[in-house]
Amino acid sequence: xxxxxxxxxxxxxxxxxxxxxxxxxxxxxxxxxxxxxxxxxxxxxxxxxxxxxxxxxxxxxxxxxxxxxxxxxxxxxxxxxxxxxxxxxxxxxxxxxxxxxxxxxxxxxxxxxxxxxxxxxxxxxxxxxxxxxxxxxxxxxxxxxxxxxxxxxxxxxxxxxxxxxxxxxxxxxxxxxxxxxxxxxxxxxxxxxxxxxxxxxxxxxxxxxxxxxxxxxxxxxxxxxxxxxxxxxxxxxxxxxxxxxxxxxxxxxxxxxxxxxxxxxxxxxxxxxxxxxxxxxxxxxxxxxxxxxxxxxxxxxxxxxxxxxxxxxxxxxx
Amino acid sequence: xxxxxxxxxxxxxxxxxxxxxxxxxxxxxxxxxxxxxxxxxxxxxxxxxxxxxxxxxxxxxxxxxxxxxxxxxxxxxxxxxxxxxxxxxxxxxxxxxxxxxxxxxxxxxxxxxxxxxxxxxxxxxxxxxxxxxxxxxxxxxxxxxxxxxxxxxxxxxxxxxxxxxxxxxxxxxxxxxxxxxxxxxxxxxxxxxxxxxxxxxxxxxxxxxxxxxxxxxxxxxxxxxxxxxxxxxxxxxxxxxxxxxxxxxxxxxxxxxxxxxxxx
Numbered sequence: 409x410x411x412x413x414x415x416x417x418x419x420x421x422x423x424x425x426x427x428x429x430x431x432x433x434x435x436x437x438x439x440x441x442x443x444x445x446x447x448x449x450x451x452x453x454x455x456x457x458x459x460x461x462x463x464x465x466x467x468x469x470x471x472x473x474x475x476x477x478x479x480x481x482x483x484x485x486x487x488x489x490x491x492x493x494x495x496x497x498x499x500x501x502x503x504x505x506x507x508x509x510x511x512x513x514x515x516x517x518x519x520x521x522x523x524x525x526x527x528x529x530x531x532x533x534x535x536x537x538x539x540x541x542x543x544x545x546x547x548x549x550x551x552x553x554x555x556x557x558x559x560x561x562x563x564x565x566x567x568x569x570x571x572x573x574x575x576x577x578x579x580x581x582x583x584x585x586x587x588x589x590x591x592x593x594x595x596x597x598x599x600x601x602x603x604x605x606x607x608x609x610x611x612x613x614x615x616x617x618x619x620x621x622x623x624x625x626x627x628x629x630x631x632x633x634x635x636x637x638x639x640x641x642x643x644x645x646x647x648x649x650x651x652x653x654x655x656x657x658x659x660x661x662x663x664x665x666x667x668x669x670x671x672x673x674x675x676x677x678x679x680x681x682x683x684x685x686x687x688x689x690x691x692x693x694x695x696x697x698x699x700x701x702x703x704x705x706x707x708x709x710x711x712x713x714x715x716x717x718x719x720x721x722x723x724x725x726x
Numbered sequence: 727x728x729x730x731x732x733x734x735x736x737x738x739x740x741x742x743x744x745x746x747x748x749x750x751x752x753x754x755x756x757x758x759x760x761x762x763x764x765x766x767x768x769x770x771x772x773x774x775x776x777x778x779x780x781x782x783x784x785x786x787x788x789x790x791x792x793x794x795x796x797x798x799x800x801x802x803x804x805x806x807x808x809x810x811x812x813x814x815x816x817x818x819x820x821x822x823x824x825x826x827x828x829x830x831x832x833x834x835x836x837x838x839x840x841x842x843x844x845x846x847x848x849x850x851x852x853x854x855x856x857x858x859x860x861x862x863x864x865x866x867x868x869x870x871x872x873x874x875x876x877x878x879x880x881x882x883x884x885x886x887x888x889x890x891x892x893x894x895x896x897x898x899x900x901x902x903x904x905x906x907x908x909x910x911x912x913x914x915x916x917x918x919x920x921x922x923x924x925x926x927x928x929x930x931x932x933x934x935x936x937x938x939x940x941x942x943x944x945x946x947x948x949x950x951x952x953x954x955x956x957x958x959x960x961x962x963x964x965x966x967x968x969x970x971x972x973x974x975x976x977x978x979x980x981x982x983x984x985x986x987x988x989x990x
Contacts, residue, residue: 426831430831431834438847439847554919554972558943562946563960566957570954657836681933699836
């Protein structure tokens with residue numbers, strides 16, 4: 409590992425750390441400025457203002473915000489996300505542990521599907537540039553980028569659950585079939601936009617690569633087409649595509665809010681929306697914090713993977 | 727591509743008329759006017775919804791909501807983002823550095839997550855939606871303006887104006903901003919599509935514009951329950967939302983191509 413690369417990676421790590429701090433700070437401030445705090449809630453509706461003040465003192469809510477932000481960070485480091493305002497005042501960490509696996513499963517399946525199909529379609533479109541296959545793929549990907557998830561969801565339900573009756577229309581507490589049947593439609597719909605974006609990007613990147621000198625040389629040398637396109641072409645064209653996979657993961661997280669609501673999936677997105685409707689601030693904070701942290705970490709991962717794929721980055725200056 | 731641009735422009739003009747006159751021209755958008763779940767007819771062009779309200783008027787009011795939210799957010803984001811971008815180049819250090827770090831930090835939040843947080847701790851409704859989406863929209867403008875202004879800063883006409891002793895604000899308004907109007911307009915068109923989508927998504931999730939005020943997103947959400955009995959209820963808002971997004975993208979791309987000096 410060269411010194412410049414180490415410095416580069418150090419900077420990336422620092423940037424990710426600062427992003428995480430920023431996200432935690434924003435979620436902390438959001439609670440500060442939100443109307444009503446824990447004391448007013450715990451004291452109940454009939455409490456006198458004096459009782460609320462006393463409780464606020466007991467809970468330490470009257471201390472300067474800097475101290476409490478430090479405490480908040482300390483709590484986060486120990487996995488303490490506070491308690492829900494409602495029901496049995498369940499710890500938020502328990503709620504997150506219960507709902508996060510569903511969201512991560514759906515999002516991961518969707519991004520894998522999107523990467524696989526996107527790279528395949530993009531490569532085909534680039535090879536068949538300006539032919540029928542290319543035009544068809546371009547039109548499909550334009551549709552995929554512009555038609556929103558919450559339009560696709562009811563349309564798919566109408567076709568596959570109502571008319572054809574081959575897939576369930578949404579999650580239920582008693583599953584009548586294998587789990588993948590319930591996740592198939594959400595995953596495919598969630599993958600639509602990333603697939604389209606990766607396709608377009610992969611096509612553009614591949615077309616640029618195929619015009620390079622070394623491709624002409626390889627072709628002249630008689631390298632067989634499969635090897636030419638995959639080993640010589642795609643391997644060079646794939647870098648911007650990998651970056652796009654990272655940024656698209658952010659869309660998948662917010663997209664999961666919509667898809668989980670549409671299909672009643674018990675994930676972190678649906679939990680967040682429920683919490684907003686009930687005014688459950690600790691749950692809102694935690695879900696946003698975790699979604700944001702995942703986004704930062706995935707993009708950090710992408711940044712770290714890139715040098716192992718491309719020697720040019722490994723050698724490059726910061 | 728040029729044909730698509732003009733089709734997009736035509737569609738958007740029609741949409742504007744639809745949003746201004748549609749909600750009240752024939753029927754009221756808030757109260758029942760006929761029996762529920764009627765198919766389209768001469769009296770109710772798009773049929774009626776589950777409460778017997780006129781769907782044509784409601785879709786038109788949804789257009790009004792989308793355009794109000796979209797234009798307000800883009801206007802706020804343009805003004806604030808341009809200001810921050812200019813300070814990022816011409817500003818004093820004490821103003822420049824914190825603002826630029828804040829702009830970078832905003833990119834740590836994916837998509838509309840921050841908007842969801844703001845609405846979550848504040849409230850649902852038209853004003854919170856506009857504020858929340860504006861807060862997520864300005865950093866993109868700021869970054870664009872900053873890179874554009876940074877290249878303009880060293881051009882001869884700016885350097886000579888400053889050498890003649892022109893104050894920075896004069897240079898900015900007279901020599902720098904006019905160069906940015908066309909590219910900002912093009913970007914705002916495409917961003918407008920994103921804002922309209924975000925507003926619909928929030929309304930679909932039930933945390934956007936408060937019912938019974940119609941919005942395309944909440945109409946799509948409500949219509950899902952009647953997918954068997956009256957699927958057309960779903961078709962109208964979905965179709966008009968998708969067409970609007972297409973039109974804005976075509977117009978934005980067309981404007982960008984027209985303003986790109988490489989195409990002259």
